[in-house]
Amino acid sequence: MSPITIALDGMGGDFAPQAVVEGADLARESFPDVRFLLFGQSERLTPLLSDYPSLMAVTELVNCQDSISNDEKVAKAIRSGRQSSMALAIDAVKHHRAQAVVSSGNTGVLMALALFALRTMPGIDRPAICTSFPTITGRACMLDLGANIECNANQLVEFALLGEIYARIALGVKRPSLGLLNVGVEQVKGSETLKTAARTLESLSQQNRLEMDFKGFVEGDDIGKGTVDVIVTDGFSGNIALKTIEGTAKLLTHHLRQSFAQNFLSKLGYLFARASLNRFRDTMDPRRYNGAMLLGVNGIVVKSHGGTDKIGFAHAIGEAYQMVKSDIQTLISHEFSQFRQGLAALSSKDDGQTDSMAMGI
């Protein structure tokens, strides 16, 4: 079996380069066929690597002095960041020296550089950021999480397809269920964009042209409930929903911790329940879900949380590895070509009910 090479931005994230090197070593233990191209300042990376001889054996260090800071402006990075560890790691994917890239660096810059270097795949208008997280019933995916502040109906339909393919791999579900995120107040239910996207997905679904179970609209509380495997929304709402989940989880664990610290009995109770509570903590551990993919560009680009540690970074590498192994890019190409045929068939049968024309396809 030929090895899988993953390019790593050695300098991205709050705890780089340490968390990157240590995370890579953890990932190496899980995936024996992985190889790394590690981009960054060799004077900082070499001493770190020397502590991990097994990692060093599967890693090629590519020295570069530039790096992207956490508060770097996108415009500046595009102009002058082309020799940064992040840009060069992306270039490794572009030039087929690596099959995926993972970075904990500045999200906006990573998206911009990746889009600039890799471009969107044929037939895809805009890329979308997608990740998975825990729900009551298991796990769900959501996109877009911030790549596009506004989306048209066409883009939302494309995100639905991208999310469905991602979910099939990330969740291991054969025919993912999918919902469009909407609001519950009837008077305002659905912008025209959302309604158009829903009608198109509905039409394709009725003609068995979708490999997903389209459930129509879902609301914010359906995310945690796990009502569907994939939640599709624009990047503004998606980003707010994702960060709201994060904030609410912190809120609850804060008050929970305070409750256990309240008195002798509650502390004792905590001690007894600790093993079970640790399992609860593990289920919710954001590091387990670390790694968001920029779907729709010509290459596998995984964004790791800037504040994550080695365990989180290893999970992000794991996601990249899984996407390479499952050949997500080929799946996307294939499904989008079928989707275009489906839309064309829908247009030719058009009885005035479908919206493929309205979508400008």
Place this chain on the structure above:
Amino acid sequence: MSPITIALDGMGGDFAPQAVVEGADLARESFPDVRFLLFGQSERLTPLLSDYPSLMAVTELVNCQDSISNDEKVAKAIRSGRQSSMALAIDAVKHHRAQAVVSSGNTGVLMALALFALRTMPGIDRPAICTSFPTITGRACMLDLGANIECNANQLVEFALLGEIYARIALGVKRPSLGLLNVGVEQVKGSETLKTAARTLESLSQQNRLEMDFKGFVEGDDIGKGTVDVIVTDGFSGNIALKTIEGTAKLLTHHLRQSFAQNFLSKLGYLFARASLNRFRDTMDPRRYNGAMLLGVNGIVVKSHGGTDKIGFAHAIGEAYQMVKSDIQTLISHEFSQFRQGLAALSSKDDGQTDSMAMGI
């Protein structure tokens, strides 16, 4: 002291009329100067009321046969629901027979009927739904939660003022801090609408023309953190954020409950910690935060959660009571008139940096 009269939609909500009558009786215990106008089918309400003689003594029952169902369409309700318990309860506020109205009925219909009957206050473009919820540091308010699917900058600035006044009463904070909800990815940071609203609030703030501490943009995770007292956003994002909080809270409590049920030790731990965990549950209890206000119309309109029980409904009545006592409507009138003066002053000093013109004011 003259009594405060609150109109109640006796037929709204999943557990009406029982939860309404029982909730009113609980509220009566807390607020001795409250009186009720109770709208609904007398053949259903009279037997219920007869169990609560003290409530009956302060309640005037207004018989009406019509009621708004939970899945009633707004358009239909506007046409044919004008004699419903909800519409007549709102009319009681319009005709000054009551100082506030509380309903657990269909949100969209309540908004539409209230807007139709009461109209927006002078100088206010659109009403907004506002509520408060727990945070790490205490409690925060958010608006709009669904009255407006899209908002312009002018409306967001108005929501900021409405939210500030609401927070001063609901949270008891003298000078509430306030943030505009935005996304964190730099590339897409802020639509033009958000940027314009931020610049206007910034300008007014610098001239000490705001009775709030404007903090600029906040993100989804700031909601739970309690970074600001008031979060301002459009009704689409606000609704999604609020429901995402709800879903995430359910997710965490579900897994927590499962952890405690796991084995003998965890069950024992739960028993020891129960008193403290009950306090945790109470802190998070959505019934304690029940009651969302439709701000900006000529009257105090409080929406209670459709699925709440008597305790939740009593809290919604409590919110209405508090808003009447604090004379929120006069505060809004006063502050908006000052705000218009402030904007005018800003325009006359305009050095090209402010956006009052761009906002069409």
